[in-house]
Amino acid sequence: MKILVIDNNESIRQDLKVSLEGEGYEVLTAGAGREGLEILARELPSIILVDINMADIDGIEVLKRAKEQNPDVQVIVTGDDNEVDLVIRALQNEATDFVGKPISKEALAGALLRSRERFWKDNKLRGYIENLEKLIKDTTEELEKRHELEHNLIQTSMDGIIANDRRGNLLIFNEGAESISGYTREEAVANIHVTQLYPEGVAKKIKKMIYGSGHGGPGRLINYEVEVLTKKGEPVPILLSATLLYEEGHEVATVGYFKDMREVKRLERELLKRYEFEHNLIQTSMDGIIANDRQGNIIIFNEGAQSIYGYTPEEALSGMSVTRLYPEGEARRIKKLTYGSEYGGPGRLINYEVEVLTKKGEPIPILLSATLLYEEGREVAMVGYFKDMRKVKLLEKELIQRERLAAMGQATAGIAHGVKNILHAMKLGAFMVDKGFEKEKPDLLRKGWNLVGKSINRISGMTLDMLSYARSSPPARQSCSLNDIVNQVCELMVEKVRERQIDLVRDLDFTLPPVSVDVEDIHSCLMNLVTNAIEAFPESSSGGLITVSSRDAGEAGVSLHVKDTGKGMTRELQEQIFKYLYSTKGARGTGLGLAITQKIVHEHGGTIEVESTPNKGSCFTIILPK
């Protein structure tokens, strides 16, 4: 422990130094007050022993300054016992002790002991105080922080938070409350009574409910739907929760949490509207809409369904099974089809034609679409859309009738056209015959008669074609070689192609298996195709190539191809040529040739196709099943 001795007297200083060092102190000495203060500031001694009477600065002054610098330092003042004033002043200035001069060993020891004790005590006390102060500061900060947090929480809560004291004066009024009520915090707190926030009488009722136990226990109110009044007097729907606050067992305030329900209410209204809309949509749909749950009970039965079935919704919805809507076994089949993927994928059924049974047991044609409804992954219901096809079926029938009439009209026009052309040639022929007789020109007569004869053949050919087209008996099949038929046709055409200087080439597959066909039918088909091929070359020109080939088409069957290098056809024309009575040959064509050919091929279960490029040629392909 450091001890500073300040005394003008050199020998006293030395004596004290020796004796104090002997007791274990670290001793510093100063011969004057100023010097003592300098050492004091530098060395920070714990105890100072100072003479009260000094030349420059007296002991009292040193004491004062030392205490200012370090309140813990213990100062022992020495001096004359008789100077009572000075002794009192020293003690008033917090000197630890006063030791009279000459300094007795005992008095000094006692003073030092007291100084040491006080030094330690002061130090400890200060530590305590410092600790305590720090603790208080920390706690205060913590509390402040928490308060701030709570304040912010309250202030920034989306919900309105208000608190009022027992007299109903508002204490807390947060931003949420501002936005709901339209009052600012300043307007509300201390200026507005809590009852003003509600329509008349409501605040009282709420208070009663808070104290009662019916709404979340006494002292609490949970999720109570109520309307509050804004500053402008408009009602706003809120969900109110409230609780009483206590301090030391006394009720001090009521806190209310306002949940703004305007958006929720708006959504609710919208939802209701949409629900109603959908409900109306279902109810007023022209189609029948019927839904059933997993047990088969009907749960939706709209007006459309009513008009199809004749059941009232009351009848249908009172536990009627969906199976009663169909002939026996059909409901199960529909269910199976809906789960399967044949009609529109699993869980769906699209445009399935079915007959249903009305209340009176009448069958009605329906186009049914159905879908399974799921809720959270679980199948809950099946909805069926029933399109009444009675009118459609009726229209279909009418349409077929009308089409038949139109076809007949068209056919008649076509036939008339053909007949007119032939008659025209006949009249010219007959005229030539007359003139030949009259002018005795046998050549003219012969030519005329020839034309008449050809015209008669044309009419009979056309009649046969028409009969052939109209024929409804099945082909008389017999096993034969298609190559033979090709050969026969080509032989018949030899003369005709030579006239036109066209090469007719056969390219036959000799491994062709025999097929079962009506030989005459296929013969006339091939004749028709080869004749057409010849006519595909302009009459004014000569030359050209026609290839007739046969091929084994594997699983598809056997194929015949008639290919020419003639004028070809546009796509538009290709689409027309198989039509009944369509002709590109003017007077010479009946418009029946390809129609008959196609009819025959179809009757044989085969196909006929054409590929053609204008100015390059065409290729007709017939495929007949083996």
Add this chain to the structure above:
Amino acid sequence: MSGKKIVIIDDDPEICDAMSEILSEYGYQIFTALETKTGYQLLLEQRPDLLILDIMMATMHEGLDFATKIKEREGVYGMPVLIVSARPPVEKGYGRTLEEDLDWIHADIFMEKPVEPEELIHNVALLLKK
């Protein structure tokens, strides 16, 4: 023999032959064509006094379109055209009515098949007199 030139365009060779035989009996010079392309060539070469045309040739519009064309061409303008036709059925995209057709070949004669040969000869003489 007047020696007047007549071009006949008809895609039926037998009709062409017969008309040719008959009209030659009346002293006309006959040229025939089975299609409009060669027919037009004939018109330019022969500069005939009359054209007899079948309007129902290979394609539905061919005869009519051809008639329109030659009426518009300066080289053959003014040449009378006698049209012979089995009246075309109205369907198959052929929408122009006969009356409308006659409208733009107004000065000439339209004869419907079957034609009475005497009437044909009469009409030919009529048109060539103009």
